[in-house]
Amino acid sequence: GESVGLHLPTLSVQEGDNSIINCAYSNSASDYFIWYKQESGKGPQFIIDIRSNMDKRQGQRVTVLLNKTVKHLSLQIAATQPGDSAVYFCAETNNAGGTSYGKLTFGQGTILTVHP
């Protein structure tokens, strides 16, 4: 179902540190997962995705890990920069019977603050 968060979790790191943002999902049928970055007043920006037949995927400075056993997803950002400060959302979807039209269910989001 929909995810509505009243108070977003926060993560504060120093510039240059690695950041790890976690996300738990509940639908065991979900088979596609996406991480989005949302800066204040803007729409979500695609970061990286992973399909359920994988447990790790790497991009530029980012890595997504998927643990289907415990229904957990994480986003690792290497050498975090002040420009990485934003709200990060995980999203999940599944193609149940081909009728879902790719509907995404969003996690509650995590506020990442990077201090210079």
Add this chain to the structure above:
Amino acid sequence: GAVVSQHPSWVICKSGTSVKIECRSLDFQATTMFWYRQFPKQSLMLMATSNEGSKATYEQGVEKDKFLINHASLTLSTLTVTSAHPEDSSFYICSASADTSGGLETQYFGPGTRLLVL
């Protein structure tokens, strides 16, 4: 590639008036577009799924007569908030995907439209 635009970026209107928000896929054809609503400090909530040439599918609790959605072409979907009230004030975001099989295409989001109803 995969750029989605929205217009207007922000709008202020009086209570009781209607507001139309446009969502365009600029460099690809989107058979499916999605409309979300986001309140401050909260996650995105899906309002409806819009398929080109057919009626939109609304999520539970979303009034279809209040939030009119039209997806007349493969690059344009519109959301009209009818008889807007202050509680409709929110950040409205659209997204677009190009998948034709209802599968796992990534959604690309527009920049959002901030609506303030006085």
